[in-house]
Amino acid sequence: AQSVTQLDSHVSVSEGTPVLLRCNYSSSYSPSLFWYVQHPNKGLQLLLKYTSAATLVKGINGFEAEFKKSETSFHLTKPSAHMSDAAEYFCVVSDPGTYKYIFGTGTRLKVLA
Amino acid sequence: SAVISQKPSRDICQRGTSLTIQCQVDSQVTMMFWYRQQPGQSLTLIATANQGSEATYESGFVIDKFPISRPNLTFSTLTVSNMSPEDSSIYLCSAAQGGLAPEQYFGPGTRLTVT
Numbered sequence: 001a002q003s004v005t006q007l008d009s010h011v012s013v014s015e016g017t018p019v020l021l022r023c024n025y026s027s028s029y030s031p032s033l034f035w036y037v038q039h040p041n042k043g044l045q046l047l048l049k050y051t052s053a054a055t056l057v058k059g060i061n062g063f064e065a066e067f068k069k070s071e072t073s074f075h076l077t078k079p080s081a082h083m084s085d086a087a088e089y090f091c092v093v094s095d096p097g098t099y100k101y102i103f104g105t106g107t108r109l110k111v112l113a
Numbered sequence: 114s115a116v117i118s119q120k121p122s123r124d125i126c127q128r129g130t131s132l133t134i135q136c137q138v139d140s141q142v143t144m145m146f147w148y149r150q151q152p153g154q155s156l157t158l159i160a161t162a163n164q165g166s167e168a169t170y171e172s173g174f175v176i177d178k179f180p181i182s183r184p185n186l187t188f189s190t191l192t193v194s195n196m197s198p199e200d201s202s203i204y205l206c207s208a209a210q211g212g213l214a215p216e217q218y219f220g221p222g223t224r225l226t227v228t
Contacts (some may be wrong), residue, residue: 032214043117043205044156051214056224090155094214096200099144101207103156
């Protein structure tokens, strides 16, 4: 069975400092992994996805994630946080047979001025 | 990509009543899904909406409580039946095309409050 664990429920960073949101996965298959962002009272927006191509995936708004099979991790990073990055972030693993998404519990990012 | 709209955006309903949520996609899609997001929680998949056949429900969700229709490749409805306060949640639909690892596009959600 597939699962995904987001290691931090809350992360606070100062504006202009790096962001690291951690995600570990468990999958019997070669996984497809995604990061989504949800701003308050808004829908979910896809940040980036990994599908067994390059292990370093670049997404929108300066975010990127690195797939590390040996560590079963897919951490999301950004070099410099912006106030507008404050939101809930979800790591997702996809079941390759049914295309169903399994969501992590989410990480709330707070950006301090 | 696909643009997804949902109606209504929010509603306040009395317990024991039913609400039907509509999901419209701006293009034909292979797959549509319905999720529930309880306050402060992550998303839980309710069911996969299958075009022209019965939806496929996840463990803990049943057709009598959450009947789903998908009459064509761009539209689906979710009904929340015989509502109780525990059904107060955000309900989201999503859509995806086929392929190796299709990304899902999400609607803005329907915020339901049951009193």
